[in-house]
Amino acid sequence: MLRLTKKADYGLMALRYLAEQATLTSSNPARSAKDIAEAYHIPPQLLAKILQTLARAGLLVSHAGSTGGYALSRAAREITAFEVIRAIDGPLFITSCITIHGPCDLVGTCTIREPLRKVNESIKDLLNGILISDLVDMTEVDRQGAGTAVAGGLVSIAL
Amino acid sequence: MLRLTKKADYGLMALRYLAEQATLTSSNPARSAKDIAEAYHIPPQLLAKILQTLARAGLLVSHAGSTGGYALSRAAREITAFEVIRAIDGPLFITSCITIHGPCDLVGTCTIREPLRKVNESIKDLLNGILISDLVDMTEVDRQGAGTAVAGGLVSIAL
DNA sequence: CTCATACCAGACTCATTTAGTCGGTTATCA
DNA sequence: TGATAACCGACTAAATGAGTCTGGTATGAG
Numbered sequence: 001m002l003r004l005t006k007k008a009d010y011g012l013m014a015l016r017y018l019a020e021q022a023t024l025t026s027s028n029p030a031r032s033a034k035d036i037a038e039a040y041h042i043p044p045q046l047l048a049k050i051l052q053t054l055a056r057a058g059l060l061v062s063h064a065g066s067t068g069g070y071a072l073s074r075a076a077r078e079i080t081a082f083e084v085i086r087a088i089d090g091p092l093f094i095t096s097c098i099t100i101h102g103p104c105d106l107v108g109t110c111t112i113r114e115p116l117r118k119v120n121e122s123i124k125d126l127l128n129g130i131l132i133s134d135l136v137d138m139t140e141v142d143r144q145g146a147g148t149a150v151a152g153g154l155v156s157i158a159l
Numbered sequence: 160m161l162r163l164t165k166k167a168d169y170g171l172m173a174l175r176y177l178a179e180q181a182t183l184t185s186s187n188p189a190r191s192a193k194d195i196a197e198a199y200h201i202p203p204q205l206l207a208k209i210l211q212t213l214a215r216a217g218l219l220v221s222h223a224g225s226t227g228g229y230a231l232s233r234a235a236r237e238i239t240a241f242e243v244i245r246a247i248d249g250p251l252f253i254t255s256c257i258t259i260h261g262p263c264d265l266v267g268t269c270t271i272r273e274p275l276r277k278v279n280e281s282i283k284d285l286l287n288g289i290l291i292s293d294l295v296d297m298t299e300v301d302r303q304g305a306g307t308a309v310a311g312g313l314v315s316i317a318l
Numbered sequence: 319c320t321c322a323t324a325c326c327a328g329a330c331t332c333a334t335t336t337a338g339t340c341g342g343t344t345a346t347c348a
Numbered sequence: 349t350g351a352t353a354a355c356c357g358a359c360t361a362a363a364t365g366a367g368t369c370t371g372g373t374a375t376g377a378g
Contacts, residue, residue, distance in 0.1 A: 002161060002244070002282070003252045004275070005365065012271050032324060040269070046367055052326060064325045065375030081278075085161070093162045110199070112171050115289065115297050116163070119240075122285055123161070126278060139270050164336065191353060205338055211355060223354045224346025319378100326373070335364070344355070 008088045010042050011050050015059070015084055016135040019076035023136075030069035050088060057087035076136065082127035092127075094120045167247045169201050170209050174218070174243055175294040178235035182295075189228035209247060216246035235295065241286035251283060 014036050022029040033051050037044040051070050055062045059079060060070045072079065086092060095116040173195050181188040192210050196203040210229050214221045218238060219229045231238065245251060254275040 002163060002248065004161060004254050007366080009254055009269075009271070009275075012275075013269065016270055034324080043367060045369085048325080049327090049367090055325085062325060063375080064323085064373075066323045066377060068324050068375070070325090089161065095163050095168055110168075110172065111175055111298050112168070112294055115294055116168075116171075119285060119289065123282055126281055126285075130274065130278065135271055135274055138274050166337080193353080202338060204340085207354080208338095208356090214354085221354060222346080223344075223352085225348065225352045227346065227353050229354090322375105322377085324374085324376105327371090329369085331366100331368075333364105333366080335362105337362075338360085340357105340359075342356090344353100346351105346353085348349105348351085 002094070004085065005089050007046075007050050008085045010040075010047055011054060011084050011088045012081060012132075012135065013040055013042075014047065014051060014070075015054070015072065015076075015079065015132050016139075018060070018070065018072050019132045019136050022072060022076065028067065030063055030067070030071045032069040035069070054084065054087055057083075059083060059087060072132070075133075077131050077133035079132045080128045081130040081132070081135075082124060084132075085127060092120065092124060094123065163244065164248050166205075166209050167244045169199075169206055170213060170243050170247045171240060171291075171294065172199055172201075173206065173210060173229075174213070174231065174235075174238065174291050175298075177219070177229065177231050178291045178295050181231060181235065187226065189222055189226070189230045191228040194228070213243065213246055216242075218242060218246060231291070234292075236290050236292035238291045239287045240289040240291070240294075241283060243291075244286060251279065251286075254279070 017036055017039060018029070018031060021031055033048040034044050036042070036051075037047040051060060051062075054060045055070065059073055061073045062068070062070050082092075095113065176195055176198060177188070177190060180190055192207040193203050195201070195210075196206040210219060210221070213219045214229065218232055220232045221227070221229050241251075254272065
């Protein structure tokens with residue numbers, strides 16, 4: 001089915017939210033897991049775990065205490081969607097031939113591994129071309145009902 | 160995790176096999192599910208079901224009886240990897256926001272749906288650029304140890 | 319000082335999906 | 349007419365995903 005997990009979805013939404021907040025507020029950009037969860041109606045405990053994962057991966061900085069919360073560790077235009085997805089969902093494998101335990105038992109007989117590996121790389125490049133800042137920008141565009149502006153760059157994929 | 164199911168893997172391998180056989184034999188290109196399964200050490204009954212699905216989708220033609228089996232319904236260069244994957248794994252959704260039951264319950268609050276939809280389209284285009292004949296060609300290239308030749312086209316993706 | 323707030327960590331449950339099996343039916347050809 | 353092979357749906361088991369629970373630890377406000 002080739003779909004992202006809900007966790008990755010939630011993670012992207014949270015990062016986008018934090019990026020947006022960072023531009024709106026000058027002083028303390030930190031937001032608690034609870035706040036973000038309420039903003040999007042995400043199960044709070046689940047989001048908490050996701051944010052912890054992202055903090056462990058170095059994409060977020062966390063701070064405990066009453067004024068604490070999470071904030072982006074870098075600028076929004078220096079964090080890619082791929083990093084987020086990879087931190088949450090783990091390494092990206094389009095084929096089940098290539099797993100974390102090395103090649104599958106069809107080694108030698110599997111004839112489509114190499115082509116699919118290239119597709120894998122292409123998708124990775126594609127996701128690496130999407131920045132958290134792009135997510136914010138796109139929402140703004142949608143809000144204005146324009147749809148003409150094109151955010152982000154151009155990704156060329158050679159097979 | 161963004162991975163293909165094993166069924167889709169098996170389906171692609173089978174189609175590639177049938178494409179290869181079609182070029183090698185002049186007369187009857189049909190191969191039984193059992194033969195293909197044995198060639199790749201795939202559970203025969205499972206592959207049988209996959210081939211039936213592909214036949215129902217119009218990608219294969221089937222013929223019962225002692226000399227029967229499956230064959231490609233079109234030329235190998237007129238069948239895309241996307242068609243195969245879609246026939247087996249169903250519609251392709253990179254985000255769990257967009258499901259078969261329409262938009263998720265986060266409608267209105269989900270801020271990343273549109274960007275991810277575009278990624279989805281890009282992946283679709285990417286897979287549509289890969290033909291079954293490419294899979295055969297690539298294997299040949301690998302066999303020759305070349306690696307210089309590049310099969311397939313170039314897919315440009317605008318975000 | 320202390321307490322409410324918030325992060326941290328892991329075990330755990332429940333639901334869904336995936337992988338694979340089983341049994342029986344129908345079609346075709348030697 | 350019997351061997352071969354496609355067809356079909358129901359079924360089971362394993363893996364993954366989504367979400368919860370419980371018990372901690374840090375930190376700043378009052």
